[in-house]
Structures are given as structure tokens and as C-alpha cells.
Amino acid sequence: MKTTKIFDVTEKARIYHVLAQMSSSFSSIIRYCVDLEQAGALTPQAKDRFQAFTVEVQGELNLEILEHMERIEIKDWARGGKVREKWEKYLRNEPKQSSKKKPRHTR
Numbered sequence: 001m002k003t004t005k006i007f008d009v010t011e012k013a014r015i016y017h018v019l020a021q022m023s024s025s026f027s028s029i030i031r032y033c034v035d036l037e038q039a040g041a042l043t044p045q046a047k048d049r050f051q052a053f054t055v056e057v058q059g060e061l062n063l064e065i066l067e068h069m070e071r072i073e074i075k076d077w078a079r080g081g082k083v084r085e086k087w088e089k090y091l092r093n094e095p096k097q098s099s100k101k102k103p104r105h106t107r
Helices: 009-038 044-091
Strands: none
16 A cells, blocks of 8 residues: 655654753753842842743744644644555455546447
């Protein structure tokens, strides 16, 4: 059985991996703000403000990336479903339905 388009799971995995790394980095920024407050380099108000800014930027990035990934996942889900349906028809020995019109014979 032949599929019409190759699933690019490597690219998807790379995007999800980068997203996880970014989330970890944002978490580090939040913790560093606490460290800087404890060291006296940030006031409690500045720490709270910069942590809020960090969470806002993280949320905006996540939303942008995940909206992009949702479109890809929906297309892959639909494409994969078509492959699965063809496979199930094959297993049930159902004949293929041709999308081409048969030529009419003229006498």
C-alpha cells in the first residue's frame, strides 16, 4: 500500500523538543528572578513584574507555536485516517472505488 505524502515526524518532534526546551528556559528565568530578589538585585515588585512578563511571553510563544502545530496535527490525523480506512477496506476485501469516470462506448 502506497501513501501519497510522507509524514514528517522528525520535523514535528524537533518543534516539540524546542518548545519543551523553551519552556524549561522560561522556568529558569522565573527561578532566576527569585535568586536575584534574594540577592537584593531586584525588589519584590520588580521580581513579580518580570516574572509576569516572562509568563506572558511564554504564553504568547506557546500559543503561536501550538496553533501552528494544531494545523499540522489535524492534517496528519486526516491523512493517517485515510490510510487506515484504505487498509481496513483491503482487510475486508472490499473493491476499490475508482474516482475516474469510465469511458462510454458508442455504437
